[in-house]
Amino acid sequence: MGPAAKAKEGEVVTPGEVVGKGTEAVAGKGCYLSPHNNTIYASMTGRFTRSPSPPGSTENRHVLEVVSDKACGVVPEPGSVVLARVTKVMARMASVDIMCVGPKSVKEKFSGIIRQQDVRATEIDKVDMHLSFRPGDIVRAAVLSLGDARAYYLSTAKNELGVVSAESIAGATMVPITWTEMQCPLTGQIEPRKVAKVT
Structure with missing residues (x-):
């Protein structure tokens, strides 16, 4: 089994989908870093974006985010x-x-x-x-x-x-x-x- 394919920027992703590696990027909104394999996953359904680290940041890695996309429709959440x-x-x-x-x-x-x-x-x-x-x-x-x-x-x-x-x-x-x-x-x-x- 090879590593899971990473999502491309602008794609709609769903929870659990791989969006990047912790060595190359930082998990922003709508993402989380799994420490055991240093992989960043989407935690919600939305459009995947990659942006440069903010000015003045000590991090030189891209920030990965998943932005809620109303066109994606409703998504199950705990408690629903x-x-x-x-x-x-x-x-x-x-x-x-x-x-x-x-x-x-x-x-x-x-x-x-x-x-x-x-x-x-x-x-x-x-x-x-x-x-x-x-x-x-x-x-x-x-x-x-x-x-x-x-x-x-x-x-x-x-x-x-x-x-x-x-x-x-x-x-x-x-x-x-x-x-x-x-x-x-x-x-x-x-x-x-x-x-x-x-x-």
């Missing part, structure tokens, strides 16, 4: 409530694509991960991911943090968070009947889910 579509369910986590942050839809693709310990607040060790979510489900979740590999860590561990819309095996939109079950209106079949409380 998002709507996301489940793409894959595994034993210890579910992968999702974030579609909306609050009431606004996202313009770019953001990935999220709901880990087993973040599904619900009680009996965490008994959570079965396959009984909580299915691919295609729409979930309401809270952003915990920017995780690894550019995927946000999400949580459904509150009553109002969880599956808000799901399709049954028969292809109908299911109705929540308890906080752990949804029912198909066509067949009457009940399927398990981590259901969001209807507010």
